[in-house]
Amino acid sequence: MGTKEYSYIEWLSAEEMHSQYRNWFSELVFIKDEELFLNNLIKSFTLQILDSENYEKSKELVSSLLDMEKRIVPLFKKIQLHGNQLQIMIDDIDQLDLEKAYRDEHRSLLHDFKQYTMEYRILKKKLFKLVSGFIKDQKQRTLLK
Template identity: 35%
Template sequence: MKSEKIKYNYTEWYSADELNEHSKKWLSELLFIKDEQQFLLNLIQSFSTKRISKNQLAQLEDFKNSINENEIMLHSKISQVKKHMNQLKILVDGVNQLEMEHGYKKTHKELFKSMNKYLLDYRTVKERGLAKLTSIMKTTKPSNNNE
């Protein structure tokens, strides 16, 4: 006698409140990244007044371009999460709309994967860029105000 294996989706275990908490956390992280990217761009800009080599300037430009590319994805993610949060009412409106509720949970699962990938990609961009900035800072002599 074979026993059947039942495959559960992770969303089957989460309540509407838990799904909403995921979305709120995602939005909070994305808004923090938005502020952080502005800070990083300002930091990169501050190096334009320093004497640095062409290679270092190219590294900074590469980091700046990576942030700008990521910023485009960021705006898309913020829109997706906000839209997803607005659609939560499907689960809590008290109306049995099983197909729509299933669709919401499926979208949540896809957004969960997409957010994880985005956050990992962003952290990689940031880590590489900050390593470049650190290297440049170590090799750049501080400006002397007496000159």
């Protein structure tokens, strides 16, 4: 006799899903602004990046940031569309198949959102570490002069 695996799936109300949607949307808007800031920060340290022994690592991080910027657009669009379709859950019409599909899509978007934000935070941490190293080097050079 085999063992069964059970997984816990939280049942969210339409209001809770809408609240999550608003939080996702808000956080993605903030991340898009933050990506612009990171790009400007990188541009301001271009010379240090090019002269650095960390050039390959820097190049990889900049490439990863560009990749994250490209990936946020489709995620953003999926989340917007999902928010627009919330009506399915609140229209007082029993459409069990559509409601199940909406919940499944919500669960999938939650996974995609968490994955994206986790990867973004790791990248941001690496970029700040890189730039702070350049700032420290710059301060040391200034002190030695």
